Amino acid sequence: MNAPRLFTITLNPAIDQTVRLDRLLPGEVHRALGEQTEAGGKGIGVAAVLAALGRPVTASGWLGTDNDAVFRAAFAERGIADGMLRLPGATRTNIKLAVAERGDSTDINLPGLALAPEALQAAEQQLGERLDAAVAPGDWCELAGSLPPGTDAGLWERLARRLAARGAQIVIDTGGAVLGTLLARLSDPTRGPVVPVAFIKPNRAELEELVARPLPDTLAVADAAQALCRAHGVRQIVVSLGGQGAVMADGQGRWQAAAPAVTVATTVGAGDALVAGTLAALMDGQTLPGAGVFGMACAAARIQRIAPGLPPRQEVTELAARIRATPI
Numbered sequence: 128m129n130a131p132r133l134f135t136i137t138l139n140p141a142i143d144q145t146v147r148l149d150r151l152l153p154g155e156v157h158r159a160l161g162e163q164t165e166a167g168g169k170g171i172g173v174a175a176v177l178a179a180l181g182r183p184v185t186a187s188g189w190l191g192t193d194n195d196a197v198f199r200a201a202f203a204e205r206g207i208a209d210g211m212l213r214l215p216g217a218t219r220t221n222i223k224l225a226v227a228e229r230g231d232s233t234d235i236n237l238p239g240l241a242l243a244p245e246a247l248q249a250a251e252q253q254l255g256e257r258l259d260a261a262v263a264p265g266d267w268c269e270l271a272g273s274l275p276p277g278t279d280a281g282l283w284e285r286l287a288r289r290l291a292a293r294g295a296q297i298v299i300d301t302g303g304a305v306l307g308t309l310l311a312r313l314s315d316p317t318r319g320p321v322v323p324v325a326f327i328k329p330n331r332a333e334l335e336e337l338v339a340r341p342l343p344d345t346l347a348v349a350d351a352a353q354a355l356c357r358a359h360g361v362r363q364i365v366v367s368l369g370g371q372g373a374v375m376a377d378g379q380g381r382w383q384a385a386a387p388a389v390t391v392a393t394t395v396g397a398g399d400a401l402v403a404g405t406l407a408a409l410m411d412g413q414t415l416p417g418a419g420v421f422g423m424a425c426a427a428a429r430i431q432r433i434a435p436g437l438p439p440r441q442e443v444t445e446l447a448a449r450i451r452a453t454p455i
């Protein structure tokens with residue numbers, strides 16, 4: 128059997144315009160230190176890291192034709208197969224304020240390309256047919272990021288069911304309410320065959336929204352993560368806690384790991400790098416917590432520079448060696 132491949136599916140990609148500031152004062156005029164524009168969107172960030180790890184990866188989903196040059200250039204430069212369907216209109220631009228004094232980024236994400244209902248229906252049909260033709264049993268498919276205006280969790284559900292029917296492993300990295308609806312529907316036998324989910328990576332706030340209660344410490348996070356997986360047949364979960372590291376759980380156990388201290392250029396894309404590194408390791412047959420530790424090392428490497436991708440492999444390996452996962 129051929130090695131599994133990864134398809135990331137981004138329905139609401141973005142051009143990320145990162146503006147570097149020394150400090151951020153609401154209501155004040157700021158003089159930027161610099162600016163950088165990158166092809167972004169959750170699945171595209173994941174694909175960039177997978178490609179940097181030397182893995183075959185296809186970025187699939189939807190892209191506006193009017194401003195796709197930045198994506199074409201990024202795919203060619205990074206070695207990402209371009210499986211994005213072109214739609215009439217322009218892809219959104221998301222503003223990222225990378226603030227040196229704070230060592231983090233403030234994100235302003237726009238709604239995205241709005242299509243008429245008939246155009247959306249046609250775009251879903253075409254994307255489904257493309258994925259049917261490309262995805263083989265055992266491949267991994269990531270449903271990545273927010274949904275564009277006029278769509279809802281039903282769109283992800285239909286795509287997930289279609290891909291699962293082809294024998295794909297389903298990975299979901301989408302936000303709070305949509306994630307909750309999607310997990311509930313995919314595990315509901317009255318809606319059709321139950322779709323097992325291989326991996327999810329909510330952050331603490333998203334997990335809190337899913338379980339509708341605050342999760343003040345790692346024990347509470349681990350309990351909630353494990354209960355969520357059991358309730359919805361999710362095989363593996365990594366909950367990102369930002370600078371504090373991550374909590375991981377699967378059917379065998381639960382672990383926490385602290386993030387290595389690094390100099391942060393931007394926090395944009397940290398979650399995508401965590402997903403990408405973890406997936407690369409899982410697709411190699413590794414398990415948690417080792418796979419999650421490798422993902423955390425990719426995230427720590429990613430946030431030290433604004434451009435997507437990764438530094439040389441040696442640097443990632445050294446970061447991974449600094450991360451200890453301990454059972455909770």
Ligand SMILES: O=P(O)(O)OC[C@H]1O[C@](O)(CO)[C@@H](O)[C@@H]1O
Nearest residue numbers: 141167168169221236272273396
């Ligand atoms: O689809 P969402 O949730 O709006 O997130 C999109 C943003 O997330 C990122 O992929 C980073 O995770 C950015 O490149 C992009 O601007």
